[in-house]
Amino acid sequence: xxxxxxxxxxxxxxxxxxxxxxxxxxxxxxxxxxxxxxxxxxxxxxxxxxxxxxxxxxxxxxxxxxxxxxxxxxxxxxxxxxxxxxxxxxxxxxxxxxxxxxxxxxxxxxxxxxxxxxxxxxxxxxxxxxxxxxxxxxxxxxxxxxxxxxxxxxxxxxxxxxxxxxxxxxxxxxxxxxxxxxxxxxxxxxxxxxxxxxxxxxxxxxxxxxxxxxxxxxxxxxxxxxxxxxxxxxxxxxxxxxxxxxxxxxxxxxxxxxxxxxxxxxxxxxxxxxxxxxxxxxxxxxxxxxxxxxxxxxxxxxxxxxxxxxxxxxx
Numbered sequence: 001x002x003x004x005x006x007x008x009x010x011x012x013x014x015x016x017x018x019x020x021x022x023x024x025x026x027x028x029x030x031x032x033x034x035x036x037x038x039x040x041x042x043x044x045x046x047x048x049x050x051x052x053x054x055x056x057x058x059x060x061x062x063x064x065x066x067x068x069x070x071x072x073x074x075x076x077x078x079x080x081x082x083x084x085x086x087x088x089x090x091x092x093x094x095x096x097x098x099x100x101x102x103x104x105x106x107x108x109x110x111x112x113x114x115x116x117x118x119x120x121x122x123x124x125x126x127x128x129x130x131x132x133x134x135x136x137x138x139x140x141x142x143x144x145x146x147x148x149x150x151x152x153x154x155x156x157x158x159x160x161x162x163x164x165x166x167x168x169x170x171x172x173x174x175x176x177x178x179x180x181x182x183x184x185x186x187x188x189x190x191x192x193x194x195x196x197x198x199x200x201x202x203x204x205x206x207x208x209x210x211x212x213x214x215x216x217x218x219x220x221x222x223x224x225x226x227x228x229x230x231x232x233x234x235x236x237x238x239x240x241x242x243x244x245x246x247x248x249x250x251x252x253x254x255x256x257x258x259x260x261x262x263x264x265x266x267x268x269x270x271x272x273x274x275x276x277x278x279x280x281x282x283x284x285x286x287x288x289x290x291x292x293x294x295x296x297x298x299x300x301x302x303x304x305x306x307x308x309x310x311x312x313x314x315x
């Protein structure tokens with residue numbers, strides 16, 4: 001299987017599609033809620049992998065886009081605009097605008113300076129959301145109900161919402177796969193390897209990187225829109241630097257530069273977190289060293305580790 005990489009995402013999405021069936025035998029609501037969250041954060045992880053894995057842009061403020069998308073939906077809903085289309089358009093537009101402004105500035109820097117300035121912008125978004133007293137401030141904003149689909153409460157059904165999120169995940173994956181395989185994606189990857197050489201052959205990396213940053217921000221905002229719908233709650237915590245760090249860890253765990261690796265990393269991170277928290281309230285003391293060991297001894301993430309095992313068995 002690992003010698004046919006195209007089969008991995010097919011198998012992965014097939015397993016996700018089968019989760020509601022497994023819910024018939026165990027706690028259905030628990031499973032649906034957990035794996036819906038996994039898929040939503042997988043969408044955010046894919047968007048980060050697009051710029052991190054293929055553009056070498058280490059953004060430590062990527063969670064800001066999740067929060068912006070969530071707040072766009074929540075604020076509109078608080079004013080009676082509960083339609084799916086209105087909330088989605090606002091989430092995408094707000095996150096795209098934020099990405100365009102911050103990306104235009106951040107991409108003027110390189111390396112650790114880029115990391116620090118994206119962190120600064122992320123924290124600005126966090127404290128701005130926390131200061132919105134009209135929309136809950138630090139306490140967050142409760143959303144009365146999920147977005148309406150042509151006036152109907154179709155998404156109130158957890159199974160329907162689960163498959164809507166799954167379809168969204170597949171759509172985002174295919175979109176990013178198409179972008180990576182396009183001329184645009186090849187220029188982005190070329191700029192990652194050698195920006196001077198790309199300039200020498202007539203390609204200025206800056207507009208390509210900025211476009212990729214905006215696309216990743218919009219996808220992150222879309223993940224936030226879905227997260228607000230799932231939890232029916234919006235909080236400044238969605239855009240904290242800790243959440244940005246978690247997204248980076250998800251991408252590293254799955255395998256940087258592999259879009260389906262981001263999905264695997266998100267699933268591994270959240271399922272491991274869920275499993276450990278069942279043993280002790282101090283689960284982070286165990287989780288932290290485990291992540292360090294994964295990074296140190298699993299080069300290429302989970303996908304790289306499985307590929308080496310498969311190669312050893314077939315060698």
